[in-house]
Amino acid sequence: MAKVPTADTRKPYGGPVRSLVIAVDVGTTFSGVSYAILEPGEIPKIHGVTRFPGQEHVAGNTKIPSILYYDKHGNMTSAGAEADNASIAAQAEDEGWIKVELFKLRLRPRMMQLNMNGMRFSPLPKKKTAVHVFGDFLGYMFQCTKKFVTDTHANGAALWNVVEHNTQFVLSHPNGWEGPQQSKMRKAAIFGGLIPDTNAGKARIWFVTEGEASLHACVLNGLADDVLSSPSQHGFLIADAGGGTLDISSYAIRSTDPLVIEEVAPPDCIFAGSVFVSRRARQFLEEKLKNSKYGTADSLDHITRKFDETTKRLFRDMKDLAFIHFGSPLDKDPSVGIRNGQLKLLGAEVANLFEPSVDAAVRAIKAQIDASKGMIRSVFLVGGYAASPWLFGQLKERLAPYRVIVSRPDSQTSKAVADGAVGFFCDHHVSARMSKFMYGVEYLRDFEPSNPDHVSRRDRLCELPSGPRLLADAFDCILARSVKVKESTVFTRKYSTELTSLSLLSLFEVEVWCFRGGNKIPLWIDRQSDSFSTLCIVQADLSVLSGSAAPKVGKNGKQYWTIVFSVEIHFGLTEFKARIKWVDGGNTK
Numbered sequence: 001m002a003k004v005p006t007a008d009t010r011k012p013y014g015g016p017v018r019s020l021v022i023a024v025d026v027g028t029t030f031s032g033v034s035y036a037i038l039e040p041g042e043i044p045k046i047h048g049v050t051r052f053p054g055q056e057h058v059a060g061n062t063k064i065p066s067i068l069y070y071d072k073h074g075n076m077t078s079a080g081a082e083a084d085n086a087s088i089a090a091q092a093e094d095e096g097w098i099k100v101e102l103f104k105l106r107l108r109p110r111m112m113q114l115n116m117n118g119m120r121f122s123p124l125p126k127k128k129t130a131v132h133v134f135g136d137f138l139g140y141m142f143q144c145t146k147k148f149v150t151d152t153h154a155n156g157a158a159l160w161n162v163v164e165h166n167t168q169f170v171l172s173h174p175n176g177w178e179g180p181q182q183s184k185m186r187k188a189a190i191f192g193g194l195i196p197d198t199n200a201g202k203a204r205i206w207f208v209t210e211g212e213a214s215l216h217a218c219v220l221n222g223l224a225d226d227v228l229s230s231p232s233q234h235g236f237l238i239a240d241a242g243g244g245t246l247d248i249s250s251y252a253i254r255s256t257d258p259l260v261i262e263e264v265a266p267p268d269c270i271f272a273g274s275v276f277v278s279r280r281a282r283q284f285l286e287e288k289l290k291n292s293k294y295g296t297a298d299s300l301d302h303i304t305r306k307f308d309e310t311t312k313r314l315f316r317d318m319k320d321l322a323f324i325h326f327g328s329p330l331d332k333d334p335s336v337g338i339r340n341g342q343l344k345l346l347g348a349e350v351a352n353l354f355e356p357s358v359d360a361a362v363r364a365i366k367a368q369i370d371a372s373k374g375m376i377r378s379v380f381l382v383g384g385y386a387a388s389p390w391l392f393g394q395l396k397e398r399l400a401p402y403r404v405i406v407s408r409p410d411s412q413t414s415k416a417v418a419d420g421a422v423g424f425f426c427d428h429h430v431s432a433r434m435s436k437f438m439y440g441v442e443y444l445r446d447f448e449p450s451n452p453d454h455v456s457r458r459d460r461l462c463e464l465p466s467g468p469r470l471l472a473d474a475f476d477c478i479l480a481r482s483v484k485v486k487e488s489t490v491f492t493r494k495y496s497t498e499l500t501s502l503s504l505l506s507l508f509e510v511e512v513w514c515f516r517g518g519n520k521i522p523l524w525i526d527r528q529s530d531s532f533s534t535l536c537i538v539q540a541d542l543s544v545l546s547g548s549a550a551p552k553v554g555k556n557g558k559q560y561w562t563i564v565f566s567v568e569i570h571f572g573l574t575e576f577k578a579r580i581k582w583v584d585g586g587n588t589k
Helices: 080-084 086-095 103-107 130-152 156-166 179-191 210-220 274-288 297-314 347-371 389-402 411-427 452-456 543-547
Strands: 019-025 030-038 046-048 067-070 076-079 098-101 168-173 205-209 235-241 246-256 259-263 268-270 322-325 342-345 376-382 405-407 430-434 438-446 461-463 469-479 484-486 491-499 508-515 532-540 551-553 559-570 577-584
Touching: 019 130, 019 156, 019 210, 019 411, 030 130, 030 411, 046 411, 067 080, 067 130, 076 080, 076 130, 080 086, 080 130, 103 130, 103 179, 130 156, 130 179, 168 179, 168 210, 168 411, 179 205, 205 210, 205 411, 210 235, 210 246, 210 376, 210 411, 235 347, 246 347, 268 347, 274 297, 274 347, 297 322, 322 347, 342 347, 347 376, 347 389, 376 389, 389 405, 438 491, 469 491, 469 508, 469 559, 508 559, 508 577, 532 577, 543 577
Parallel strands: 019 168, 168 205, 235 376, 259 430, 376 405
Antiparallel strands: 019 030, 030 046, 067 076, 067 098, 235 246, 246 259, 246 268, 322 342, 430 484, 438 469, 438 508, 461 469, 491 559, 508 532, 551 559, 559 577
């Protein structure tokens, strides 16, 4: 099969001036940064930040731990690799610093339930929210990137001065994050000093799902070459297995020149990352060692950490014994299986720690294969957790009956998201996405006295000045679930409203609703139900219409005005955009 050289899929930068794009991948457990200097007319070269403070001794390490320390007053004292060494841990203990980790999971949507297995998040520092912590970490990574670019590129400082105020940022997030999470991340970027709090500043932040960023990384690395060289009816699935989430996205190639890719099933996101294996290990060890001198909190933390660093990463066969090397030859307690500083575990015990996340991954991938109506023939496993031989082996074995081939690209998969996020910004291969949920707005439905459902809602009845009796809370579906949406598609709905006072025009609001309860269109919006949430509120100042709106007389002689407007929504982008349109004096506003 002829291979398509990857360069053919890359596009030259079309902007007018030299610029810089920085992609920051804040992961649950590890984070990384990639960037590209954008030269007009040239294909951008993607670089990774490979030197961070605290790990200068590790050549080419592209990831730092997602951890920070704060002092008692809420000031950040250290972050990343610097925060992960013994001397900082000792200082933190002496000075009462607060360690913050797993902060990304605090931003999750309310709908995404998180089973922490009895473990609690450690408290945040005084007067700090999850957005502040996220912002501090983004700011730290931005400063590391600035130093790296100015140190490693010829005339780096001069280059930075030219591009600094026009730098574009791409922030990646799990497939399950939505508008509210994107706006929290944008606030964090302002707090961290990446952009100013202006409209122009906010426009320099772009969002991409981790699944789509991983797709672009696969294209960049030539991993998908065999898939790309034969566009067919067959789709492929990318499973990005990270510290916190498993992000699953399914695609099909529609053309290879230019490369056009479409989503073929609504993307999925589950909490089945490697951190949950570690959490279960901590719980298991606590029970196993409770009657041993190694059952103290400090010992358990240390042994769990060693499990994380080696045992978890190397485990591959249930029939073999597994060992956690944590101490010196003097450490022993035969009653719990500790000899020569190592704790012996049965392969089945370790497999049990993985099982819930493996099982959840298999079920989510099977659901995606079904949703794509059997188009998916290959699964690419990427992300830091993809390196686990056990996860990889289990997925291959359990998905074999579905006639899909599971493959794991080369070792560069752990920084796939940051590289792919730059690729997303520059090359933009995905032309259509599948709607994950159902979206719509509220409208007033004609009241039917003969309909028992309507009668039971009589308390929501309202009467328009022109006479009709209507029920509030009716749901008007603008976009159903699992619909293919191209980036250029705009969904428009026309509405009218009657106002008894023109002063109500000064701030007009329309709430866009998201319904997660399946494929059947609901008749009514249930504000108490977990299936409904607000996607966004679109506001417009319609006071300009007060001069041109003609008054009418209602059924009881009361004056009213009819306002006609449209709600326009762009769903096909990686970030929703919505606006209100109206006509004023013949001009569309």
